[in-house]
Amino acid sequence: MMRLVRAEWTKxxxxxxxxxxxxxxxxxxxxxxxxxxxxxxDTEGVGIPPVGSPxxxxxxxxxxxxxVVLMLVLGVIGMTQEYRHRTATPTFLTTPHRGQVxxxxxxxxxxxxxxxxxxxxAVNYAVLAVYAGSRGAVPxxxxxxxxxxxxxxxxxxxxxxIGVGLGALVRNQIGAIVGALVYLxxxxxxxxxxxxxxxxxxxxxxxEALTATFQGPDVLEAWQGGVLLLGYGLVAAxxxxxxxVRRDIV
Amino acid sequence: MRLDGSxxxxxxxxxxxxxxxxxxxxxxxxxxxxTKSFGSVRAVSDLGFTVEPGTVTGFLGPNGAGxxxxxxxxxxxxxxxxxxxxFDGVPYPSLSRPLRTVGAVLETAFHPARSGRNHLRVYCRAxxxxxxxxxxxxAQVGLADAGHRRAGGYSLxxxxxxxxxxxxxxxxxxxxxxxxxxxxxxEGIQWLRGFxxxxxxxxxxxxxVSSHLLSEVEQTVDRVVIVGAGQLVRExxxxxxxxxxxxxxxxxxxxxEAARLAEALRADGTGVxxxxxxxxxxxxxxxxxxxxAYAAGVELHELRxxxxxxxxxxxxxxxxxxxFAAPPTGPAAEETTR
Numbered sequence: 060m061m062r063l064v065r066a067e068w069t070k071x072x073x074x075x076x077x078x079x080x081x082x083x084x085x086x087x088x089x090x091x092x093x094x095x096x097x098x099x100x101d102t103e104g105v106g107i108p109p110v111g112s113p114x115x116x117x118x119x120x121x122x123x124x125x126x127v128v129l130m131l132v133l134g135v136i137g138m139t140q141e142y143r144h145r146t147a148t149p150t151f152l153t154t155p156h157r158g159q160v161x162x163x164x165x166x167x168x169x170x171x172x173x174x175x176x177x178x179x180x181a182v183n184y185a186v187l188a189v190y191a192g193s194r195g196a197v198p199x200x201x202x203x204x205x206x207x208x209x210x211x212x213x214x215x216x217x218x219x220x221i222g223v224g225l226g227a228l229v230r231n232q233i234g235a236i237v238g239a240l241v242y243l244x245x246x247x248x249x250x251x252x253x254x255x256x257x258x259x260x261x262x263x264x265x266x267e268a269l270t271a272t273f274q275g276p277d278v279l280e281a282w283q284g285g286v287l288l289l290g291y292g293l294v295a296a297x298x299x300x301x302x303x304v305r306r307d308i309v
Numbered sequence: 310m311r312l313d314g315s316x317x318x319x320x321x322x323x324x325x326x327x328x329x330x331x332x333x334x335x336x337x338x339x340x341x342x343x344t345k346s347f348g349s350v351r352a353v354s355d356l357g358f359t360v361e362p363g364t365v366t367g368f369l370g371p372n373g374a375g376x377x378x379x380x381x382x383x384x385x386x387x388x389x390x391x392x393x394x395x396f397d398g399v400p401y402p403s404l405s406r407p408l409r410t411v412g413a414v415l416e417t418a419f420h421p422a423r424s425g426r427n428h429l430r431v432y433c434r435a436x437x438x439x440x441x442x443x444x445x446x447x448a449q450v451g452l453a454d455a456g457h458r459r460a461g462g463y464s465l466x467x468x469x470x471x472x473x474x475x476x477x478x479x480x481x482x483x484x485x486x487x488x489x490x491x492x493x494x495x496e497g498i499q500w501l502r503g504f505x506x507x508x509x510x511x512x513x514x515x516x517x518v519s520s521h522l523l524s525e526v527e528q529t530v531d532r533v534v535i536v537g538a539g540q541l542v543r544e545x546x547x548x549x550x551x552x553x554x555x556x557x558x559x560x561x562x563x564x565x566e567a568a569r570l571a572e573a574l575r576a577d578g579t580g581v582x583x584x585x586x587x588x589x590x591x592x593x594x595x596x597x598x599x600x601x602a603y604a605a606g607v608e609l610h611e612l613r614x615x616x617x618x619x620x621x622x623x624x625x626x627x628x629x630x631x632x633f634a635a636p637p638t639g640p641a642a643e644e645t646t647r
Contacts, residue, residue: 066435073427074420145418148386149475152413153435155385155402308386 063154063163064170071137071171080133081175084126084215088183092122096190111196116204119187123179123211124270127218128243130175132236134168134222138299139232147308161300164223172219176212184208210269210281217285220292221262227299262291332513335362336410336482342392343382345375345539352378353539355392360517360534362482365509367530368519371627375539376519377415380487384413396483408436408479414472415487421461425452425471428460432478446474451500465492473501483515484508490525502529523623537627548594550622551614560595562588563611564602573605574598589615 071077095118100109108114138161141147154160188197198204222239229235247263258264259278268284279287338360345353353375360366370376381387383394385401393400396410404410419428429443447456450470455463460471469492476484484505490498506529509516520526523533533550535542543550564570567588571581580591590598595614602609 062437063435066431069427069431069434070420070423073424073431074422076422140420144420145416146420148415148418149432150435151386152384152411153408153432155404155407305388307388308381 060159060163060166063159064167067137067164067167068171070140071167076136077133077171080129080136081178084123084129084175084179085182087126087129088122088179089186091125092119092183092187093190095119095122096187096194099191099194110191110194113203116191116198117207119191120184120198120204120207121211121270122183122187123176124214124266126179127214127266128240130172130215130219131222131225131239131243133172133175134219134224135226135229135235135239136222136232137164137168138223138226139230139235142230143232151308157304158300161223161227161296161303164227165220165296168219168223169216172216175219176215179215180208180212206281207270210271210285213285214266214269214288217288217292218266221288221295224292224295224297224299227303228295260287262288265291332511333480333482335513336397336515337362338383338394338396338483338515338517339398340379340383340392340394343379343389343394344391345378345382345387345389351539353382353389356536356539356541357392358534358541358544360483360515361532362515363509363513364531365505365516365518365529367523367526367533368517368536369523369526369533369623369627370519370521370536370542372521374521374536374627376521376536377487378539379536380413380415380485380517380519384411384415384485386415406436406479408432408438408481410479410481411483411485412476412479412481413485413487414469414476414489415485417465417468417472419460419468419471422459424457425460425463425467425474426456428471429456429474429478432475436479438478442478446477449477450474450504466494466497469493469497473504481514484517486516486518488519488521490520490522498525505529535623535626542626559615560590560593560598561611561613561615562590562598562602562609564588564607564609566607570602570605570607573601573607577601586610 095107095115096110098105099107099115101107108118141150150160151157184198184200191198200208225239226232226235229238243263247258247261250261251258251263259268264278265284265287268278269281269288271278271281271284278284340359341357343353343356344351356375356379368376368379378387382389382392383401396404401407401411419425423431426443426447429446430440432438433440433442444453444456447453450473452467452470452474455467460468463471469489473486473489476486486505490501493501505516505518508514509531518526518530527547530547532544532546534544562570563586565586567583567586571583571588574581574588574590574593579593582589593601595612599609599612602612
């Protein structure tokens with residue numbers, strides 16, 4: 060199994076997709092944190108709590124959670140490129156037990172997502188420390204603050220796993236990515252707006268619970284949110300594995 | 310680098326001579342009753358044949374005859390509705406180390422942004438092979454200089470070579486190649502021809518190579534398996550096909566003693582038609598007729614296979630059995646059915 064995981068890493072790091080996605084994930088997190096800090100204390104407009112308040116600090120430290128979409132895309136590409144570039148054929152010729160390939164991808168991408176999450180979280184904190192520091196207070200990494208940092212990073216890892224599972228299910232790269240974006244930014248947003256009770260059981264609700272900050276509708280406990288997200292990832296992966304094993308490779 | 314992407318001559322010679330001369334353990338490929346339908350279309354129907362070690366077997370048929378579907382079932386990529394394919398009795402998915410038993414090229418499949426060398430290294434890792442195998446097979450197919458370049462920039466011929474390199478990674482006893490000559494220039498085809506024959510005849514490997522053009526593999530293969538509309542049309546040696554020994558062609562004989570030779574051949578139950586000093590013999594190879602004439606002490610002035618138009622036999626055998634042909638019904642189809 061370990062050699063299959065290493066083969067997946069070789070695949071990932073011998074093209075440049077990962078650089079773009081990592082840079083994008085860092086940029087998205089930093090952008091949200093910078094905007095948040097810039098408008099902090101502007102209670103009249105969007106109502107962002109002032110720099111130095113626990114609410115502000117936890118919101119800003121949860122900045123990396125904004126990048127989950129890019130980690131999802133990383134996982135989706137990791138799986139679907141096999142079909143897009145038809146390398147599924149040599150891959151499954153090398154490993155005829157296709158379930159092992161999907162499991163290797165899940166493990167490989169979960170492990171790769173850890174340093175990715177560390178980088179995104181670290182850069183986000185560095186920017187926040189400088190900017191918020193210049194506006195009055197450097198957020199301390201203690202108590203609830205440290206929990207938000209950890210759970211945001213964990214969310215990045217879990218979304219990567221969900222991406223691999225989704226890719227195994229859908230197989231069409233463009234379809235999987237566009238579908239995921241439409242779902243996350245349109246469908247889930249609508250559900251959140253109009254069917255609040257259902258929302259807490261969706262991936263977005265799980266994410267919000269996991270990285271819980273002070274705002275938002277009725278959501279689960281943080282650990283429940285984490286379990287829910289992991290559950291989505293595993294269900295997608297199990298279904299994807301099942302289908303990958305059964306479908307013909309044409 | 311030449312325009313066609315083919316390496317200079319010396320590399321090719323090296324490729325063949327530096328390959329391991331040790332013979333591999335022979336593995337026999339057996340295909341029995343393979344059947345596969347897509348919806349209401351029956352792509353492959355009760356297809357069976359064997360591929361022997363030490364030979365190059367051509368798997369021929371028009372486009373859409375079910376060749377690729379058959380190969381994908383043989384390699385465990387598609388599930389047959391019925392039947393099975395085995396390698397020394399073991400189905401592909403049950404092989405303990407598949408790349409070391411079977412190497413296959415089904416289509417040019419690689420990530421365009423990845424270099425040829427890294428592409429190969431991925432499968433070295435996955436199969437537990439040493440990474441230097443990547444460089445070895447690159448040299449073997451004459452791609453050593455292009456290994457570090459993005460595979461997306463390769464010419465069609467180079468892509469075929471990279472595919473072949475992938476198949477050779479595990480030093481397999483069996484090679485399965487789907488239309489490997491596609492996109493190769495005449496020089497490349499010449500090279501492939503020598504390479505495949507070397508792998509089979511010198512090293513005892515089992516080579517199965519598909520093509521829709523008989524002329525493309527005519528000089529490479531020892532045996533042919535011809536399919537049409539998903540069914541076996543003919544299986545046999547090239548010599549059998551060429552001589553039309555099973556009814557597809559005739560042999561022209563000229564002799565001053567034509568009548569006596571006709572008598573002798575008829576006595577063996579051979580079909581002969583006599584016209585002056587010329588005989589038209591069906592169902593016998595030129596070698597068999599020559600031997601018979603020698604035994605009977607008959608002087609020969611000409612002994613010629615009338616089926617030199619091998620392409621014509623192939624066309625007759627497969628006419629109306631491709632993807633774009635009408636369903637095989639009516640007298641024309643009857644004629645081509647075995």
